[in-house]
Amino acid sequence: MxxxxxxxxxKYKPDVVYDAFMHYVREIGTSPGRGSYSLGVQASRMLYQSRKKVNAFFGNPSKTNVVFTKNSTEAINLFIKGFLKKGDHVLISCYEHNAVLRPIHSLYENGLITYTVLPEQVLESPESELEKYITPSTRLAAITLASNLTGQLVYSAAFGDECKKRNLTVFVDASQGGGKKLAHMERDNIDYLAFTGHKDLYALPGVGGLCSKAPLTFPPLIQGGTGIHGEHYTNPEIYPEAYESGTLNMPAIWSLKTSIEFLEENxxxxxxxxxxxxxxxxxxxxxxxxxxxxxxxxxxxxxxxxxxxxxxxxxxxxxxxxxxxxxxxxxxxxxxxxxxxxxxxxxxxxxxxxxxxxxxxxxxxxxxxxxxx
Amino acid sequence: MxxxxxxxxxKYKPDVVYDAFMHYVREIGTSPGRGSYSLGVQASRMLYQSRKKVNAFFGNPSKTNVVFTKNSTEAINLFIKGFLKKGDHVLISCYEHNAVLRPIHSLYENGLITYTVLPEQVLESPESELEKYITPSTRLAAITLASNLTGQLVYSAAFGDECKKRNLTVFVDASQGGGKKLAHMERDNIDYLAFTGHKDLYALPGVGGLCSKAPLTFPPLIQGGTGIHGEHYTNPEIYPEAYESGTLNMPAIWSLKTSIEFLEENxxxxxxxxxxxxxxxxxxxxxxxxxxxxxxxxxxxxxxxxxxxxxxxxxxxxxxxxxxxxxxxxxxxxxxxxxxxxxxxxxxxxxxxxxxxxxxxxxxxxxxxxxxx
CATH class of the missing domain: 3.90.1150.10 (Aspartate Aminotransferase, domain 1)
Structure with a gap:
């Protein structure tokens, strides 16, 4: 076949990835931030190492700012629904995946935001074209790194530069091309980057995330147990724990840390x-x-x-x-x-x-x- | 240790569960509902078998009504944020986990709903006590199956009966005790049940879900790619796909199907x-x-x-x-x-x-x- x-x-992962997953499952098997016994502390350490690995790979100047999610779709929804405010105008590309389009179009249908789909020439010549699409309410550009359909790169550092000149926040969906080291948050002016582990990052399924230069401050998408500050009636204002309610998929996270190491070497x-x-x-x-x-x-x-x-x-x-x-x-x-x-x-x-x-x-x-x- | x-x-799972997970990863490795090639169709079949297994285990009269999520916290958030409407009054128990309390309290803080924490005597003697807490706006009782702190069973069929007499919708958080076959949706008058795989259901981490007697009709928590009806600008009104945007953690789902079979036998x-x-x-x-x-x-x-x-x-x-x-x-x-x-x-x-x-x-x-x- x-x-x-x-x-x-x-479908196929490097052998070290399967091994890392099973190592976590068999030898650790506990949840970070839940028990203060040694094996719980070790789980928390491995989570921290994974945060550092992901951020280094994506060129995030902040070394640990990542919220782990189940996949990129959750990360994108967390960002879009949390970041956007009533009255905002958003620019998206004419190659966005439904994971970006649908939450944005729903906010539009609910009368909260407006958005414009940027045609190809803006992506190709942002220096001359981007200006035409910006309104006083434009706050965000959400652009896919690569098209999941054609494979072409859609986001570019040049596009990011033009956004920065105009004080736009830049969000990149790196679901496709995330594993190719094509997106570098610092170099390419990316404020927020969503990724998924199970595609070209070669992790096992069940892990994605949202990297950000600054800690998130908007409301979380999912509320619940955060391991720490359990006494609050709402999610405490702590980052990243407030955005990772419930038990993390730590074996998949550890497989991601390992698959990124494999990618770095190869x-x-x-x-x-x-x-x-x-x-x-x-x-x-x-x-x-x-x-x-x-x-x-x-x-x-x-x-x-x-x-x-x-x-x-x-x-x-x-x-x-x-x-x-x-x-x-x-x-x-x-x-x-x-x-x-x-x-x-x-x-x-x-x-x-x-x-x-x-x-x-x-x-x-x-x-x-x-x-x- | x-x-x-x-x-x-x-921490420890039955060996058949590890085997099932690795079987999926090594032998199937594709995503259901994405490719129409044979191995994609096989993935979809395995997903369908998993839906049936979960619903049979929880006594759901509907054989396939389950939305798979990453854990019970996501399932609870999906339900609470989707089901509740402005003006609703909710009853919760004095043993609820923060995964139930926090989304409910946030809706309350946002002025959308009100809620009452039921004291222990209502849970013990619902026949005589429940009536006192019901208002004309009371629409939902959200009760944990078992306390994550004390281990006592909190939800009871008797409580469910009293809710049904008053046309309340019943939601049970089966994160604790879900694997003991203590909750039976049909027998115990449970309309919605959230579960997580990685605790006493013995699945590998990264899968939970929301079982329901009827297909969900409220808005999804997460929007994005649904595999089918990709032409819509918002999530299509199809169940359960509209509630499972993004790639499902199919190896974990398959491990859950297998762990439930193990539980049924033992x-x-x-x-x-x-x-x-x-x-x-x-x-x-x-x-x-x-x-x-x-x-x-x-x-x-x-x-x-x-x-x-x-x-x-x-x-x-x-x-x-x-x-x-x-x-x-x-x-x-x-x-x-x-x-x-x-x-x-x-x-x-x-x-x-x-x-x-x-x-x-x-x-x-x-x-x-x-x-x-």
Whole structure:
């Protein structure tokens, strides 16, 4: 079986990640911040080490400012619902995932905020274009790091610079591309960054988070037991505990800490391999006359998007599946991106590779597609 | 090391649970509802089987109505923030965990709802007492199944009956006691039930949920990608997908399905062992003259709560830790329960056992405590 759906989740993890997860489960197995016995204190130490690792990886000048969540969707909701205030105007890109669009559109429908979807030319030429979309109420730009549909990089340091000149807060959804070290909070003017562990960060499922330069001060999304200050009737004003009510998924957090270490050691090799595979698949798809390939731009992660002329994307997915190849079709939880590409009615086929894939797999995929009747 | 903090999390799981988790991770590894290729469909089937297993275990007349969350705190927040409307009056028990108290108190502070904390006699004699606390606005009773501090059962079928007579909606927080098959939604008149996997249900961390007799219709807590109906700008009105935005922690869900099967097969043995250990520890603690034992009632789970006269709970925890015993002291994320017991200032020591503990461990603990200077 050939697994080409790494943008949904990386099915295979480095062995050290499985080992770290099971080490936590078998040897520690307790919850941080709950018991003051030695093994509880050790859990808290491991949580602290994990916070430092994540923030260093994302270039956060604050070494420990991360709220761990279950996935990036929770982190995005925590941020959007907590940060935005009545009357705010928000800029989002024409490639945002529904995880960003939907909470923002709901606030808009409830009459709380307004928002504008930035077209592609603003993302490409923010210096000349961004100004046109800013109103006196504009407070936030929420931009995806990379499109989950086309793989192109959407956020750029240049865009961040223009936001900073205008005192806008910058939020980046790093669900795609988070593991490529493409987003650096300090260098790229990112105030808040959401990530998920189970995609290109190679952690086991069940952990994501929200990194921020400053501690959060807005209301938490979820209230409950915080381990400390249990005597308050509401969540105490302490960071990050007030934002992590309930038991944390500590084995997954520890697997994330370990997977980031793995990435740090192997980033160059991973990047080279993924670039090679991506160029090969783009080149192959480009040579097929019946294929519409979307946005084969250079600044990208290893996800590509196409359609076969006259064939529905679900039929292509089904045909590839019969030939042992897993790819995703239809609408990819990113309606704005489909509107941008003009693929709302047809859907699209997404192939998302990672370094564990091989040139042979890519060639086999291209052969199978070429032979499609 | 003796682990007596099972009410925080069950450190040790049955081997079949670790195996099920790793089976999912290694052999499946995909996300349900995302890819239509065979392995994606298989993931969806395993999710469906897990929904059925959870609902059967909790006696839900609806076979598949469960929203999977990261833990019970998220499930409780989803319910409380979604279900309650402006002007509602809520009844909660004097033993509620902060996971219930804090979201409710926040709604109260925001001027949206009012609530009353029911004293113990209402829980014990709902037939004669409940009526006194009901107003024309009372819409919900939110009651914990068992106290996380004292281990006593708080919710009862008799209480549920009285609620039903008055058309109140009943919500039960089964974070404690959920794995003992003590709550049966149909039999006990429970409309909504929140649970967490990692405590006495013996799943790996990262899964909880909200079971309901009817599909949810209120707004979700978290919005984002739902796998299906990706074309909508807001979460589509579909259940349960609209309430499970983002990638589910499917390996943990599968570990929960397996741990419930383990419980179903071994419930009688587990129950007998836990009762034996609990009686032994209650009997031992009762015989110590310097120990204040709280609520050693019969209707209980295997958690007991006490203080040593004249010694702070943190000193006792520390002393026990030096002797290789893990218990929790202080305030246990349940300020109402401490107010009920009169232990707000002192905190309290909680010993929470499960079937993997032994009589020898209990006896050693009692010996160590007896010798405390």
């Amino acid at each position: 050939i697994y080409f759906d790494n943008a949904a989740t990386s 980033l160059e090799k991973i990047s080279q391999k993924e670039q090679l595979l991506t160029q090969r698949i783009i080149s192959g798809l480009s040579s097929l006359p019946n294929v519409d390939l979307y946005k084969p731009t250079k600044r990208r992660v290893s996800t590509v998007c196409f359609n076969v002329k006259g064939v529905s994307s679900s039929d292509v997915v089904s045909y590839l599946d019969k030939n042992g190849i897993c790819v995703r079709g239809g609408i990819h939880c990113a309606i704005l991106a489909h509107e941008t590409l003009g693929t709302v009615k047809t859907g699209a086929i997404r192939v998302s590779l990672n370094y564990m894939n091989t040139e042979q797999e890519v060639d086999y995929f291209l052969d199978v597609l070429r032979e499609m009747k | 003796i682990y007596f903090d099972n009410a925080a999390t069950s 419930l009688e043995k587990i129950s007998q062992k836990e009762q034996l250990l609990t009686q032994r520890i209650i009997s031992g603690l009762s015989s110590l003259p310097n120990v204040d034992l709280y609520k050693p009632t019969k209707r209980r789970v295997s958690t007991v709560c006490f203080n040593v006269k004249g010694v702070s709970s943190s000193d006792v925890v520390s002393y026990l830790d030096k002797n290789g015993i893990c218990v929790r002291g202080g305030i246990h994320c349940a300020i109402l329960a401490h107010e009920t017991l009169g232990t707000v200032k002192t905190g309290a020591i909680r010993v929470s056992l499960n079937y993997m503990n032994t009589e020898q461990e209990v006896d050693y603990f009692l010996d160590v405590l007896r010798e405390m200077k």
